[in-house]
Amino acid sequence: MIFDAHAHYDDERFDPDRDELLSGMPESGVGRIVMPGTSMDGQRRVLEIASGVPFIYAAAGIHPNCGVNPGDLDRLENYLQNAAREKIVAVGECGLDYYPAQGFAQPAREAQREAFDSQISLARRYGLPVIVHDRDAHRDCFDILSAHRGVRAVLHCFSGDAELAREAARLGFYVSFSGSVT
Numbered sequence: 001m002i003f004d005a006h007a008h009y010d011d012e013r014f015d016p017d018r019d020e021l022l023s024g025m026p027e028s029g030v031g032r033i034v035m036p037g038t039s040m041d042g043q044r045r046v047l048e049i050a051s052g053v054p055f056i057y058a059a060a061g062i063h064p065n066c067g068v069n070p071g072d073l074d075r076l077e078n079y080l081q082n083a084a085r086e087k088i089v090a091v092g093e094c095g096l097d098y099y100p101a102q103g104f105a106q107p108a109r110e111a112q113r114e115a116f117d118s119q120i121s122l123a124r125r126y127g128l129p130v131i132v133h134d135r136d137a138h139r140d141c142f143d144i145l146s147a148h149r150g151v152r153a154v155l156h157c158f159s160g161d162a163e164l165a166r167e168a169a170r171l172g173f174y175v176s177f178s179g180s181v182t
Contacts, residue, residue: 001031006093006131006156006176009035009056010045022053031055036093036131036156038063040072043079050087059090059131061119064097067107068115076119080126091123092131093156096144099135113140120148131156132173138164146171 009018025033035050036059037043043060050058060079062068080088096112107115123130129152134141138160145153154174158165168175 002029003032004030005034005154007033007035008038009033010042010049018049022049022056026055032057034059034089034131036090037061038093039066040069040075043076047079047087056087057089058087059092060088061090061092061094061131062115063093064095064112064116064133065106067111068118073115073118073122077122080122080128085126088128090129090131090154091119091126092154093133094119094130095133095135095156096137096141097133097135098137098140109137109140112137113144116141117144117147120144120151124148124151129153133157135159142167142171145173 009022014021033056035046035056037046039062046058050056060076062072062076079085080091094116096109096116097106098109120130132141132145132153132155134155135157142164145151152172154176155168156176157178158168158175160168165175
C-alpha cells in the first residue's frame with residue numbers, strides 16, 4: 001500500500017478530473033493520502049474533499065507564503081475542535097520560507113516565525129504532528145521546533161545538509177526528500 005503523506009489535490013488544476021483521479025487511487029495501490037491546507041480559504045476545500053473520500057485525510061494549516069490575517073489562528077483552532085477533526089490528522093503545511101519571492105509579497109520573517117510558533121502550539125494542544133515547510137530557513141525552523149519539546153514533525157521537502165538531517169533524526173522528526181533537492 002502506498003501512503004502519500006503530502007498531496008495537494010485541492011489545487012484548481014485538478015478541478016476537471018479530480019473525482020476520476022481520486023476514485024482510481026485504491027486500484028493503483030494508494031491506500032491513504034494526507035492533504036495539507038495552505039490557506040484559510042483553501043482549508044475549507046481540503047476538508048470538503050477529505051470528508052467525501054474515505055482514504056483522504058486533511059491537515060489544517062497556513063503556509064508561510066500565505067500570511068496570517070487577524071482571526072486566522074482562531075479559525076484554524078475551530079477547525080481542530082469541530083466535527084471535521086476526525087479527518088484532520090496533522091497541523092500544516094506551516095513553517096518558514098525565506099526563498100526570495102518571485103512575483104508576490106512574501107510575509108516578513110518575524111511574522112512567519114510567529115505564525116509557525118503559534119501553529120506548533122496548536123498542534124501540541126491537540127496532540128497532532130506538524131507538517132513543516134522549510135525553505136532556506138533551516139536554522140530558524142529548527143530553533144522554533146526545538147523550543148517545543150516533544151512535538152512530532154515531518155520536515156516536508158527537506159533541503160538541509162547531512163548534519164541537519166542527523167539533528168532532525170535526533171529530535172525524532174521524519175524527513176521528506178522531494179524533487180526539489182535534485
